[in-house]
Amino acid sequence: MDQRNPSVSECPFPHDPAPVHGALLAQDPRAVYGPLRQRWGAIAPIELAPGVEAWLVMGYQEALELVWNERAFSSDARRWRALTEGLLPEDSPLLPILGWRPALSRLDDQAHRQQRQVVTETLDRVDVRRLRALVRQQAEATVDQWAMHGAADLVNQYGQPLVWSVLGQLLGLADSQTPMLIALVSSIVGSAAEAAQAEAELMQLLRHLVAVKRETPGPDFASWLSHSARLTDAEVAHNLAAILFSGGQSTINWLSGTMWLLLTDTGLSSALATGRLTVSDAVDRALWACSPLPNIAGRWARNAVVFAGCRIAAGDLLIPCLAAANTDPAIHGAGNLGTNRAHLAFGTGAHGCPAKEAARLIVETAVDVLLRRLNEVRPGVADTDLRWRPSLWGAAPASLPTLFQSSRPQRSTTDEASHHAVMAVPEKRQDDRATDTDPAPQRWGWWNSNAGW
Template identity: 35%
Template sequence: MNDQTENPLQAPRGCPVAHQATELTRLYGPEASTDPVGIYERLRKEHGSVAPVLLEGDVPAWLVLGYRDNRRVLDNPRQFSRDARIWRDWAEGRVEETSPLIPMLGWRPDCVSQDGEPHRRLRAAVTDGLQAASARGIRRHATHFANKQIDAFAATGRADLVSDYAEYLPMLVLSRILGLPEAEGRDLVESCAQVLKGGEDALAHNDRIMAILGELAERKRAEPGGDFTTALLGHAAGLDEEEVVSHLRLVLIAAHTTTSNLLARVLQLILTDTARLSGLISGQLNISAVVEEVMWNSPPLAVLPGRFAAGDLELGGHQIQEGDLLVLGLAAGNIDPEIRPDTGVSVQGNQAHLAFSSGPHECPGQSIGQSVIEIAVDVLLHRLPGLTLAVPPDELTSTASTWESRLDSLPVEFPV
């Protein structure tokens, strides 16, 4: 395992890879769900900036831990492709189509799954559609739904800002952007969460999302509107039906899960630090500075799926072979001691974090997510003066999957 000339992910042909790698660290299971950062740090000590790991179902992968190595992978699609059709373990039948990893790693006809000209063609449609949506009042939608969510608990004096606020607000704004009815958007919150969580229900929830979005595309083809779905259907890139639905799924899952997670973490930081809370209320502190800090220390996607080695190469002192799967440790990279020897030092004004990925696949909707969060925090603090955390900060818990670590709850109280 310590011989850096070997590839611990490469099994002899015909031998199940997982059986050759029984000592590899798992990025799923009890320890990974409660102490992912501890796992990252242990792997860094044992293997350096890149480590062999096992994903759900004991599927082997390389976890990229170093900041510079993450940037190298993200910025070089010729060496590290996003096209899962070159994933050796899948191509050779060692990963089943029913694996809960497929919704996150499998190939589909969207811009995230492709590189080069196919990627540019499809990404242009997504970027243009999101820009058009932004021009139609994202902040107005966020303000409306923030108030609507708060109305449901404002008279009670208590709330859980995860389940009552952060989980639903981004989805409601996204529903308006996509042209989905509000009720359907609320129903999709659980399905999006389950796709990220993995497990035996991930595929069923992914199928449910695809069915709902397929029906949405049919409705909008018959009755166009001023929404993202209509923009995709009519874009000059000429997306076919499967491409349209795949991109609706991509935007829905990526935007909702990352924005809801980031909003919960921002609220956690504000409510566990009275100086930040008072600074925001008085106007001396800008919410964007708090969001920036959270993106460094608790990025909404802790691990980004995935890249596939386009050829044999060296990374972080390890020999990576063609077809190997790599997953990007965004959380680990952001606290890499080589670039942040002291994580207590302020990162205000430094936007070089990995939270939105990097390179040609960098998140195209990041400004929308940040707008939703800024509005969500501003409306909450103005609607509920005297808002305080209802439990000691050390009682707040999180649960992680392979891809993210989510705050379980954020109980608060306030005068009525």
């Protein structure tokens, strides 16, 4: 022990980090993080994969300090000791999420601020009323596909197809690309064995999209980002990937988590039905109880530092565990979840999610449609039988079987939901663009590429 501070561990990293990978994650996240908190407290040494260690920061105040203190902790993965020491294979399924890429979530200081400004300006171009109308129309059409059956899986038959349909249109992707998009992003977020190959295929798709939108712009994100003189084509493609990783999957998880909570918490559903709580209150409650992004990609120690009572070495990876921070007993007393918006579900600080209001609009509109369309709703399986997606980077039930009173479709089943533009089309192409230098796919240890939000 440190004689000056007995609370500081002598060992830089314990010899018995807790494994946090594989089948362990296919359960309610509370069953994963609760035991870790009981054993280690606010920060736990974990193993992300065999031989790959990290620190999981579970305390609310500690997570806040980690994401706000940019002078001590960097978002640039090129500092990661596991990479510089060659502990990760080139095709590690961890790299698509944790590896470096020229996107705003993996940059620091001025480079980060410049890209964030471009992305934020693009988000501001969305017509909120048109986006709400689009989501409602797509949601109604989705419910019409199974309302007459009296049963549906609200994850795979509602949340997933609805969110990807809306997000695909926002980004400028064709409807026919949605199934492939779902498969690729699911492999990457789930750290599947084929994650590296999935990332390569996704980046190929996005680079092609950027090239098309440069020549023929449309009313979408890809066109506006492609026509910014402040971003290279490589930066546009990687930022689009970041939106898909964190924006798409987290919105699905948020919607699924809200419906799971309404199905399992009778007090919450009753308060909503009687008007004591609003839909907005309900979706906030879900953020506290089931953070859509249980963990965000991480921070790396710039130098050796003592943090939360532990000796952190330069280059150590620290992962802010938003799911555990949001349920920290230190801020909830007897375990009561908050209904305000002080949660960390979207991160905070300079790297807080820039698209949280768009995500909220999608989730609230989608939940409102379900509450209006479905009557006598009840779970299709016991809560204990639910399986969760086995991922550190996304928390939601893998499926949510639900029973309800069957009803007729509200529109003709032969009609298709039409797409309405929610952005304008860029007026002209800007030719004074930044020089595009997109290296080959990243192979760690050799610093010859790009690869994470």
